[in-house]
Amino acid sequence: MFSFAGGEIRAVGIVVGQVQEAPQPAEFGDGGVALWGVDPGWQLPVRFELLKSPLRVKPQAKVLEKVLPTRHSPIRASGDGNQNVYLAAIPPPVVEAIRGLLGGQLEVAQAAIESEAGGELEAEAVEAAIAQRLDIGPTEKMRLSKARLGQGVYRTNLEQIERSCRVTGISHREFLRASHIKPWAKSDDLEKLDGHNGLLLAPQAPR
Numbered sequence: 001m002f003s004f005a006g007g008e009i010r011a012v013g014i015v016v017g018q019v020q021e022a023p024q025p026a027e028f029g030d031g032g033v034a035l036w037g038v039d040p041g042w043q044l045p046v047r048f049e050l051l052k053s054p055l056r057v058k059p060q061a062k063v064l065e066k067v068l069p070t071r072h073s074p075i076r077a078s079g080d081g082n083q084n085v086y087l088a089a090i091p092p093p094v095v096e097a098i099r100g101l102l103g104g105q106l107e108v109a110q111a112a113i114e115s116e117a118g119g120e121l122e123a124e125a126v127e128a129a130i131a132q133r134l135d136i137g138p139t140e141k142m143r144l145s146k147a148r149l150g151q152g153v154y155r156t157n158l159e160q161i162e163r164s165c166r167v168t169g170i171s172h173r174e175f176l177r178a179s180h181i182k183p184w185a186k187s188d189d190l191e192k193l194d195g196h197n198g199l200l201l202a203p204q205a206p207r
Contacts, residue, residue, distance in 0.1 A: 001046055002090075002098065004074060004081060008054040009098065012109040017045035018128060047116065049109035051102070057081075060101055067093035126185070136189075147192045150178035157195030165202040176200040 001013035022043035057064065061079030068075060074088040075081060099106050126148060130141050146152030155178040164171035179201050182191055191197045 001048075003048060004057070007058055007079075007081065008056055009051070009102075010054040011048040011050045012106055012113075013046040013048040014110065014113045015044060016047050018131070019044045047113045049112050051105050051109065053105065055098070055101055063101065064094070064097055067091070067097050069094070140189075144189065144192055148184050150180075150198075154178060154193050154195070154198070157193060158198040158200065159195075161195050162198070162200040164200060166199055168202045170202045175202055177203060 001015065002009050003011040003013065019042050021040045023040045057075060058079030061077065064075060064079070065077040068077060069091055072085050072088055073082060074085045074090065127145060130144050130148075133141065136144075143153050147154035158178050159173075165176060170176065177200070178198055180187065180192070180198050182197050184192055187197065
């Protein structure tokens with residue numbers, strides 16, 4: 001996501017979670033409800049990274065006008081912001097044009113966000129992929145989601161085979177994690193729940 005304000009692109013953001021219902025921020029007062037007529041609204045969690053050198057858009061209008069969408073563009077051909085449009089989708093050619101104008105800052109910001117977020121981005125992407133599947137029902141989605149975390153049916157199946165950590169010998173259940181042998185992301189649906197595709201490991205065991 002690009003944050004555009006005051007004629008500048010000042011920050012780059014990455015969505016780190018799924019959209020969810022949320023009340024409007026208190027600082028909006030009654031203005032938001034009066035304007036949009038809805039409460040609660042929708043909240044999209046995003047991590048932003050400020051750019052060291054914000055991009056002034058107006059001087060780059062000639063570059064951008066060639067790729068701006070003809071409808072619902074957040075930026076006008078003049079380089080001015082379109083006050084009637086917010087949270088607008090922008091096509092790939094616009095993204096690539098902005099990427100070039102930022103001169104490597106987009107990649108630096110992305111790396112900084114991913115480093116700060118750790119595995120959160122990957123985890124959210126996996127959960128979103130499960131939620132969007134149409135070939136399985138809610139129960140199967142829940143089982144796969146729990147299996148990714150080493151819980152649920154997968155752990156039950158694994159505990160029928162494994163009793164302790166193979167490395168440390170620890171057998172206390174509360175100290176053991178159910179870990180896939182074939183990585184979860186590379187397993188099919190059966191392998192993700194298969195007790196033979198895993199080991200019980202203590203957190204201090206090398207992996």
